[in-house]
Amino acid sequence: MSILHVTLIISMIMLSICLLLNAIRFAIGPTLPDRITAFDLFVANIIGIIIIYTELTDNEDFIDVAMVLSLFGFLGSISFAYYIMKITK
Amino acid sequence: MAGTIDWVLVKEIISCVFILTGVIFMLIASIGLLRFPDFYIRMSAITKGATLGLGLILLGMGVYFNQPGVMLKVLAIIGFTSITAPVAAHVIGRTAVQNRISFWPKTNLKEFEDYITKEHLEQPINHDKYTEDIKEDIRMEMGGGDDADNG
Numbered sequence: 001m002s003i004l005h006v007t008l009i010i011s012m013i014m015l016s017i018c019l020l021l022n023a024i025r026f027a028i029g030p031t032l033p034d035r036i037t038a039f040d041l042f043v044a045n046i047i048g049i050i051i052i053y054t055e056l057t058d059n060e061d062f063i064d065v066a067m068v069l070s071l072f073g074f075l076g077s078i079s080f081a082y083y084i085m086k087i088t089k
Numbered sequence: 090m091a092g093t094i095d096w097v098l099v100k101e102i103i104s105c106v107f108i109l110t111g112v113i114f115m116l117i118a119s120i121g122l123l124r125f126p127d128f129y130i131r132m133s134a135i136t137k138g139a140t141l142g143l144g145l146i147l148l149g150m151g152v153y154f155n156q157p158g159v160m161l162k163v164l165a166i167i168g169f170t171s172i173t174a175p176v177a178a179h180v181i182g183r184t185a186v187q188n189r190i191s192f193w194p195k196t197n198l199k200e201f202e203d204y205i206t207k208e209h210l211e212q213p214i215n216h217d218k219y220t221e222d223i224k225e226d227i228r229m230e231m232g233g234g235d236d237a238d239n240g
Contacts, residue, residue: 001208002101003102003105004099004101004104005107006154007105007108007109008108010109010112011112011146012110014113014115015112015115016119017116017119018115018116018119021119021120021123022119022123024123025123025131027167030207031128031185031190033099033128033182033185033186033188033190034128034131036181037131037132037135037140037178038122040135040174040177040181041118041119041122041135043138044135044139044142044233045115047166048111048112048142048143048146048170049141051147051150052150055149055150057103059100060154060156060158060159063150063159063162064162065167065170066147066166067162067166068095069171070166070170070173071169071197073167074173074177077180077181078175078176078177079176080181081180081181081184084184084188085183085184085187
């Protein structure tokens with residue numbers, strides 16, 4: 001167990017706690033924009049988990065997954081916001 | 090052998106420091122999303138915290154792999170994130186203001202209300218948020234334009 005391995009395991013555990021807190025906010029969020037921001041933070045946390053998994057397995061191919069996911073997360077947030085704006089106008 | 094530096098260990102330690110700092114920022118952003126009192130304050134917390142944390146985690150991975158191609162992809166992801174996260178936050182916040190999501194009672198709203206009264210943007214609050222209503226005063230201002238378009 002090197003120091004890098006221990007650090008990556010600790011980081012993975014902390015990001016899992018982040019996902020749990022986001023899920024609580026996603027469940028109790030009083031309004032729909034709260035849930036959209038929680039979804040935005042879900043995407044950012046999952047990109048971080050993918051990055052740490054890339055470093056844990058020494059496989060560089062997962063970086064492309066993180067790049068595609070960062071673009072699609074933006075599209076998801078924008079389309080949800082646009083949908084709410086159209087439906088409540 | 091005593092004077093040489095183990096560069097692999099130095100690289101790993103720098104990567105560990107970056108990754109731990111980034112993960113701590115993301116944890117702070119998540120706690121802020123759970124604990125802050127208002128939608129707009131939560132939005133500000135997660136936009137800054139998550140962007141900075143993600144950038145630090147990505148820089149840690151770029152330092153660990155130590156290759157130009159990986160570093161280029163890392164800089165591309167940081168560029169995408171730092172461009173798209175404020176835009177998404179702006180659009181969602183604007184939608185929330187249009188939907189009359191309530192503010193925290195201690196927020197200083199004086200300037201915003203002055204702007205609203207100056208630009209004549211007051212509207213009756215529509216509690217039934219998921220039905221479309223046609224605003225009566227706008228139809229009266231337009232006069233016979235609707236009939237001409239329909240005919």
